Amino acid sequence: MKKIRKTISIITIAVLAFTVISCKDGKKDDAAAPMSNEMHQEDGHNHEDSKKMSADNSDKGESSAIIENYLKIKNALVADNQEDAANAGGMLVTDFEDFDKSSYSSEEQQELSDIIEDAKEHAEHISESPIEHQREHFDILSKDVIDMIAITGTDKKLYQDFCPMYNNNKGAQWLSTTEEIKNPYFGSKMMGCGKVQKEIN
């Protein structure tokens, strides 16, 4: 009897403790959220990294990490792979935070801020959503990345593709490194749907 009582009180305390801790965790998350905008300024290490990269490339702001992880998401969605898309989405969030736009004109900086703010949210959603949601967010993310490249440029050869059927026949764009169409919106269901709209570089 004593043993049972002891066990029960331990369980009760454990449950209580857990409730309190999980509540605290929630708070911590929230406290971190509003700061994420300034992250790239405060996090000296990341800043250092992005500087080094742009020095290597003698480019203005470095968009190649962003394009790299964007393409990873695209490839994962082509392969109907939710998990890989989610991982790449998580990395893309950091890439957007690390992006250094200081070398652009103030007008371009404003435009880039708008793009990054929006795109970062879509990358966050991709990192934590089921695949159909990932595709919805990838649609808008693609638009953001295309607009971003229009400002930053890229040394990569890219194809801007268009699938007229996605989103209730409203259509959706995406970027790819190969001329062959591999559709990230329908994956294996309709791999060949779409056409090349434009070549970049």
Added chain:
Amino acid sequence: MKVFKTVAWILLIAFVGIQFFPTERNQNKAEYVTDFMLVNKVPPMVQNKIKVSCYDCHSNKTEYPWYNKIQPVAWFLEDHIKNGKAELNFNEWGDYSDRRKNSKLRSIISQIEDDEMPLDSYTFIHWDAKFSKSEKKEIIKYMTQLKNKL
């Protein structure tokens, strides 16, 4: 029997104890010039429905029913509101860039279309927050118009 009594006491004390943990109330009294309803010309029906069904979690002012002031319900709710506001805050609509408005409208439309919003856990208690078929159609129509005008 003694065991049950002890457990009951522990639970009661715990229940009373957690009432002393404060939660942040989401009850800002201010009027926001950036509010969705002020920035846009919203038809009265849509306006009313959005306020009833969405504003509790997607604005700076929640109408709290009495049981939401009790722990641990209040914690659960606090978390929901924080996330909801981070995702979309109708009070701050006017501050969003056009690009962001476009994204938000797209999400609003698709979530309402797929019956993902308002959440089941919310309409379970708030019957008046449910959308009828015609309300759903009307709201989606309005949001689509707004999106196309951007």
